[in-house]
Amino acid sequence: MQVATSCDQRSCLEETESELFLKEVMSLLRTEMASWQGSNSSSSSSNGTDLTIGFTSSAIAVFLFGSNFVPVKKFDTGDGMFFQWILCASIWIVSLIVNLIQNCPRFWPLAMVGGFLWATGKVPIVKTIGLGLGLLIWASFNLLTGWASSRFGWFGIDPEMVANPVLNYAGAGLSVLSTILFLFVKTDVQSSSSSSESTPLLRGHSINTSERRNENRNDVSWVDNLSPSGKRIIGCSLAVIAGILYGSSFVPVLYIKDHGRRNGTTYTGASQFDLDYVFAHFSGIFLTSTIYFLIYCAIMKNHPKVYPEAIIPGFVSGLLWAIANCCWFLANRYLSAVVSFPIITAGPGFIAAMWGVLVFKEIKGLKNYILLLIAFCIILAGSLSTAFSKV
Secondary structure, X not given: OHHXXXXXXXXXXXXXXXXXXXXHHHHHHHHHHHHHXXXXXXXXXXXXXXXXXXXHHHHHHHHHHHHOOHHXXXXXXXXXXXXXXXXXXXXXXXXXXXXXXXXOOOXXXXXXXXXXXXXXXXXXXXXXXXXXXXXXXXXXXXXXXXXXXXXXXXXHOOOOOOXXXXXXXXXXXXXXXXHHHHHHOOOOOOOEXXXXXXXXXXXXXXXXXXXXXXXXXXXXXXXHHOOHHHHHHHHHXXXXXXXXXXXXXXXXXXXXXXXXXXXXXXXXXXXXXXHHHHHHHHHHHHHXXXXXXXXXXXXXXXXXXXXXXXXXXXXXXXXXXXXXXXHXXXXXXXXXXXXXXXXXXHHHHHHHHHHHHHOOOOXXXXXXXXXXXXXXXXXXXXXXXHHHOOO
């Protein structure tokens, strides 16, 4: 009888222990599930915020890049050398302000190389193959170089992955197609003796002078002595080189960031926030621009062509460009370069075209409007494809 009672007690104890064990396990599982759901929700919220900041920055960059030469539209900038130096001085001042706002982060000289590439990419292609074909080649290679170097990890940077590679490829391809369409948009600008507003805003973004003035000044360069085929070969080559240099300008910053995440490298511990590199990048732009301007002054025997009326417009143009590029840095941070490049390189052409249609009235006719509408649809499709490849 006692044996039976002890057995019952033992079995009851075992059942009680089993129940307690199961309750503990269930409690732990509920805690883990709640923790997982909380972290998942917080991660989703953080990702949504990043995308919002990234796409907002991209939109601002597109608008300002498409508008930054509006201030100099009515002013003669001559051969562009003095104007580009004023432009780059303004750009550097903006970077100094950003650097102070960021509490003067560490200065990495390698980031200056990106500025050197950008400033060197401003080569003269206009007089060799014209603005239309020249800018088409330049824009295409700029876009493809920037996108492909980030996507496939060229030049020593880490390849950037996207959730949907097919959409990303389609977005990049559509963006290139949109740049081709702008080649067929015709502009109608009336020459005026009282104004140098003779270069379409859509086509010309660094040199704003008329053929009539060039003829009056009898400016003859080595380009004018080339044969038509020679001009085409050299012009296309310069446009390709310029596009590749422009497209590579972010590579040094991406290289520093990628190697900053690794142990045992020169850049270990480097900041992962892109705005911390703006000052070094823009310092490279201003230094390179100054060197090229001094070389130009030496070639001109200390008689450079200076256009005082272009100083303030050039300064404002530089401010707009610098803010746009800072937004591009933010877009790279929150979207990655493989997403931001197709969007930000394709959009400004359409914005510049809208200035030409709505303000300067230099783009007219049903055919041009239809082409612009098609280009807008392609840009929108490319941007959306690139955007959805990220999520």
